[in-house]
Amino acid sequence: MxxxxxxxxxxxxxxxxxxxxxxxxxxxxxxxxxxxxxxxxxxxxxxxxxxxxxxxxxxxxxxxxxxxxxxxxxxxxxxxxxxxxxxxxxxxxxxxxxTLPSLAHQVASSTAWPEQFLYCPMLDARRQEVYAALYTHTGQEVLAPTPLILNPDTLAEQLTHHSVLFFGSGAAKFQPLAAGKPRAAFRAGVAxxxxxxxxxxxxxxxRQEFRDVAYYEPFYLKEVYTTTSKSEMVRGEK
The missing domain is CATH 3.30.420.40 (ATPase, nucleotide binding domain)
Structure with a gap:
């Protein structure tokens, strides 16, 4: 079996x-x-x-x-x-x-006194954008996965009331912007x-939370855009 x-x-x-x-x-x-x-x-x-x-x-x-x-x-x-x-x-x-809840689970399960933090996985989405979410140490969703443009005010409300642990490939971009925020903590090397x-x-x-094999598609969060090169545009104009 x-x-x-x-x-x-x-x-x-x-x-x-x-x-x-x-x-x-x-x-x-x-x-x-x-x-x-x-x-x-x-x-x-x-x-x-x-x-x-x-x-x-x-x-x-x-x-x-x-x-x-x-x-x-x-x-x-x-x-x-x-x-x-x-x-x-x-x-x-x-x-x-x-991907984001699994990253949060990975970090929360290896954190001493995990209940002290909210967990914010950040995935690099190029430039100053990341894919991010917020979870409790038990995996409860506080902020659903969303694209975020990083600036010094990103997640300011949450950081006013909670200690937040940031990690993932996009967290390094946010760390210098969060300088001076005592409730922001960072962990490197999380993949x-x-x-x-x-x-x-x-x-x-x-729980038998199975997906339909025929119709399943990943959660991309944002639409995928394709671009046309200048050479292709020139050929198309001829």
Missing amino acids: PTLLLSLETSSPICSVALHELGSGNLLGQSELRLEKSHSSHLSVLINQLLDNTGHALADLAAVAVSDGPGSYTGLRIGAAAAKGLCYALDIPLLAVG PSAVAVGELALAAYH
């Missing part, structure tokens, strides 16, 4: 996979590559290697979880396609876990992980 949960995290340049036991919640193994644009060529390899290294096969999977976004448009598409393909081929359920995705997906599995 299949008893394993495979989790995929491809929302950032890090390509990460993890394997948990559904019953006990034990982490059996994890693997990741920190290479730019490695997802399309290495994700399947990482999955197969992880299963081989833990002595398991695809047939042992009871469900697949994927990072839902926001994040890299291309990375999210690759992760979603891989997860949907596995779920369809194996006839098993699909789970999707938000999306398939382990955190899997930990949240375990609970979602038991």
Whole structure:
């Protein structure tokens, strides 16, 4: 009987996979590559290697979880396609876990006295913009995922009443703007992980919060815009 949960995290340049036991919640193994644009060529390899290294096969999977976004448009598409393909081929359920709540869970679970903070994951969205949200240490959503333009007044109201811990790829851009705000704290080196995705997906599995394999799309948060190069515009005018 299949008893394993495979989790995929491809929302950032890090390509990460993890394997948990559904019953006990034990982490059996994890693997990741920190290479730019490695997802399309290495994700399947990482999955197969992880299963081989833990002595398991695809047939042992009871469900697949994927990072839902926001994040890299291309990375999210690759992760979603891989997860949907596995779920369809194996006839098993699909789970999707938000990138921001999984980051918050990752940090809160490793913070001493976690109830002292609100948790603000920030993902770099280029220039002075980030994707951000706010959560309590138990994962309760205080501010839904949203694009934020960073300035000295960003989240000023929340910082008036709460100590807020900032982290993720976009937090470094906010740190100099938050200088002088005693309730703002920062933690460096926090990156999306398939382990955190899997930990949240375990609970979602038991609640049967499954996604439709045929119609699932990642949560991009913002529309994706494409541009036309000048050379293409010139050719089009001829």
